[in-house]
Amino acid sequence: MSGAPELVIDARGIVNRFGDVVVHEGLNLAVPRGTIMALVGGSGTGKTVLLRSLLLLRAPDGGTLQLFGQDALATGEAQRQALRRRIGVLFQGGALFTGLTVLENVLLPLREQGQVEARLLPELAMLKIGLAGLPADAAHKYPAELSGGMVKRAALARALALDPELLVLDEPTSGLDPIGGAAFDQLVRELRDLLGLTILQVTHDLDSIWHGSDTVAFLARKTVLAVGPAAELARRDEPELVAYFRGSRSAPYLQESMTRSQWNPK
Numbered sequence: 001m002s003g004a005p006e007l008v009i010d011a012r013g014i015v016n017r018f019g020d021v022v023v024h025e026g027l028n029l030a031v032p033r034g035t036i037m038a039l040v041g042g043s044g045t046g047k048t049v050l051l052r053s054l055l056l057l058r059a060p061d062g063g064t065l066q067l068f069g070q071d072a073l074a075t076g077e078a079q080r081q082a083l084r085r086r087i088g089v090l091f092q093g094g095a096l097f098t099g100l101t102v103l104e105n106v107l108l109p110l111r112e113q114g115q116v117e118a119r120l121l122p123e124l125a126m127l128k129i130g131l132a133g134l135p136a137d138a139a140h141k142y143p144a145e146l147s148g149g150m151v152k153r154a155a156l157a158r159a160l161a162l163d164p165e166l167l168v169l170d171e172p173t174s175g176l177d178p179i180g181g182a183a184f185d186q187l188v189r190e191l192r193d194l195l196g197l198t199i200l201q202v203t204h205d206l207d208s209i210w211h212g213s214d215t216v217a218f219l220a221r222k223t224v225l226a227v228g229p230a231a232e233l234a235r236r237d238e239p240e241l242v243a244y245f246r247g248s249r250s251a252p253y254l255q256e257s258m259t260r261s262q263w264n265p266k
Contacts, residue, residue: 005032008198015062036199041219088164094155096143103139132157149180169201185212210253231257
């Protein structure tokens with residue numbers, strides 16, 4: 001007999017506002033351990049604002065937030081820092097330091113936050129670079145010398161530097177061609193299985209949404225309107241979900257799902 005899944009993120013009743021503008025009201029989000037969840041929604045639904053709250057970069061204006069089973073909003077700064085160290089972040093566009101090599105970018109969090117002897121850090125950083133699927137010779141290149149896909153992988157290596165339990169990816173496949181995007185999705189799945197990661201990714205990439213995620217959390221109406229696999233959300237009748245999952249760009253994915261499941265929409 002198995003119990004309820006362990007939640008890495010358990011956000012309840014979250015409120016985020018800026019002055020009179022309410023971005024989220026009564027938002028609930030639960031991310032089970034080991035899940036790859038896509039956080040999606042239209043422009044202006046507050047995906048970035050929600051990420052900032054989940055990453056303890058902005059305190060929500062209401063609600064509760066538990067990370068790894070701990071009350072993340074009631075802790076002091078030292079405890080919040082400890083929670084942040086358990087989270088790796090791949091920022092939109094990679095956000096690598098352009099004046100540092102890939103190796104130096106990965107070494108940065110290890111030197112600032114890690115607790116490994118200094119002489120071992122280069123070897124550890126090279127391990128992370130390899131895990132991200134980069135060749136060893138990429139370590140000594142600068143971001144300007146890398147392709148778009150290699151930049152993403154270098155940023156991923158940096159996000160993995162401190163052995164996080166939760167990996168947050170902000171538009172990880174944006175700007176990549178379909179082959180590169182599919183390869184990155186596959187890498188993410190392999191890392192989840194190898195390292196036991198939980199992954200939350202903000203994405204507009206339909207291939208990642210339909211094929212690269214276990215489940216999808218859809219933001220609309222100032223809350224998480226629905227959670228489930230993309231094929232399941234495509235069957236629902238809320239106007240926002242119909243527009244997103246049954247639009248012309250989603251048609252090939254929807255048709256594929258219908259063929260597999262023999263589902264016929266009413």
